Amino acid sequence: MTAINPVTDLSMDGDVAVITLNSPPVNALSANVRDGLHEGFKQAIANPAAKAIVLICDGRTFIAGADITEFGGAMKGASLADVQKMMEDSPKPVVAAIHGTALGGGLEVALCAHYRVAVPSARCGLPEVNLGLLPGAGGTQRLPRIAGVEKALEMMTSGQHVPAKECLAMGLVDELAEEGKLKEAAIAFARKIVKENRPLKKVRENNTKLEAAKGHPEIFAKFRKENARKFRGFKAPESNIRCVEAAVNSTTFEEGMEVERKLFMELMTGPQSAAQRYAFFAERQANKIPDVPDDTKTIPIKKVGIIGAGTMGGGIAMNFANAGIPVTIVEVKQDALDRGLAVVRRNYETSAKRGRFTMDEVEKRMGLIKGSLALEDLADVDLVIEAVFERMDVKKDIFTKLDRIMKQGAILATNTSGLNIDEIASVTKRPEYVIGLHFFSPANVMKLLEIVRADHTSKEVIATSMKLAKQIGKVAVLVGVCPGFVGNRILAQRGREAQKMILEGAMPWDVDRVLYDFGFPMGPFAMSDLAGLDIGWVKEKSRGETIRDVLCEKDRRGQKTGAGYYDYDENRNAKPSPVTEEIIKEFVKKSGRNPRTISDEEILERCIYPMINEGAKILEEKKAIRPSDIDVVWMNGYGWPVYRGGPMYYGDQVGLDKVLAKMKEFQATMGDAFKPSPLLEKLVAEKKKFADLR
Ligand code: T1G
8 A cells, every 4th residue: 555645545456456435525626635646546547557547535525516615725636637638548447436425526526437336325526616616527417328317407507416216227336245244346447447357448439429419409498498597697507507518519528618718707706606615504504503522422312202293393394204213193183193194194295206215204204193082192202393382371381290200310391482581491491402493485395403401401402302303304593592593583684674664665566576576586575475475364353453454454475365455366376466555654644654666676675684783793692603694594594695695795795884874874774673782893993804703
């Protein structure tokens, strides 16, 4: 075994040279790795004893891409293109041995090997689009040649990690090895190639699948049309599509590579990719809790209890069943329990109909979800999550009972979306085991989990909850107890201004259009219509004091009644409503206000800047650990466009001095709702950014 450099070894297994990378955590293509590969291949190719070369990685995964931490800096070390050329033009067969995830530049390196062997648990993908980029090392030209145009478009614009079995079926992988026996299998495969004198397949020369797509521009037109809604606002998907088009329409491989290089640099130097790369690291940073070390002991969660089989309870239960953890859902009445379980089954069957998994899988997951009418049935679960309606007295009653019933050492969690968890914990004798696990509806779909640390919550319980969140596929952010925690507290700022502006002359669809164009999937008024305007509205008590009251009194309760702020057609498409317009104008006139024209710019600033300011207050009160955590909450739970990096990141891009100046301007005319937070004042005074508050 020869150490080429600190992360690369070269060894001989008989007549096969083996280049082994070991650069934790994910063997990313750092300068060190590129240098190691360059020297490793040079030596292996030059070594007459080596008849073939195997590239393999130690650690948890094959190369998971370029080293994103190097982006934006001066490139050092060997160029990746030189390494790839060496591999592809090698006179000896090169076999890439894949385990874990071969992603981005990692798959692009593997596509320069002549053959690829993988274990069944491996996955391959080109997820650069999730970083606002495209595969910049030949992936846009090689993948369509090996996987076909349609599959390449799908993989490159979704960033999906494709399981090895599927990769084998599409020709991306040549052989599957037994789990744990990858090295032996890859070396044996390399020997077989030599013995059978098989050709040194260069993906770049394989144009068959491209020929099939030549003269069929409709493939791309159809793909663009089908995904227009999903790609809205993002630059990278279109650039990925144009690269595949170039692969099909170019006369040479190099010509296509030229297009790839040009479009890659455009994205790499653009604001969207910078924001999406920020989001990538912000999500990983959110896992780190300064006073809860990585080696903090965690509680094994083998059985879970959920209280309440409503929309939230059912969705939460699915997360655990999806992760193979048995769940017991407790309800007070049989019909409510049956209704809740039926919704869960329907959700699973819908997913099966969409081909996400088989009906067997539906039965397997339903088999992990049990119903009960007795709280006592939760006595030996490791975690209980209460998901009943938001009334403090009800929550306290349940936690009093749970404290009596549950085994010692179990975690008592509440899914409250904003009530005081310290108060809930105070009715138990084990407040250190009480925590908030705030899921977002639909809980089986939304990625975000606000984990709410109460005054007495132990580090063990926090560490367990953070780990469990990853296990059930959630993006977790630790927040402190305050009204609305982080997400809803900031949402209230936007909601307040949106409501105020329709009393000052704007129409609901003006506000929604501005936020929709900004990149939110939907504005606050369309969102209210979707949720239902009558949530918390009591007909008997309604006195037309707000526009919502008036709408509800006129039976305009939202999408479900075909009318709310908007009018809806039979396909639930919304259009601005002359009825609502009249109601608002009448309401404003009666209130003695003088309506005025409100510019799109003012609408945006009045919706967004108070959010940023509230984020600063949350940091001051230490209800969030760092600004990027607030951004992770908003990008994963509230539809903030990831290519704008979240409200705090956006504040830094706009310039905190501009945010502060506008807040003061609004405060002067509209009052202390716009009072700048001391932290915002301080950062501007010190010419600092939120990014400096790491
Ligand atoms: N570069 C640098 N660091 C990376 C990294 C990367 N590509 N991928 C992961 N890390 C770090 C991460 O920050 C974390 O660090 C640790 O590894 C574990 O990650 C030319 C331009 C591989 C599926 O987009 O999707 O190639 O927080 O917590 O959940 O065309 O990481 O511990 O200090 O996410 O097990 C394309 C990105 C790059 C893949 C593992 N590749 N990574 O997930 O662990 S662009 C990607 C992932 C490119 C070329 C282009 C995931 C993972 P720390 P983790 P995980």
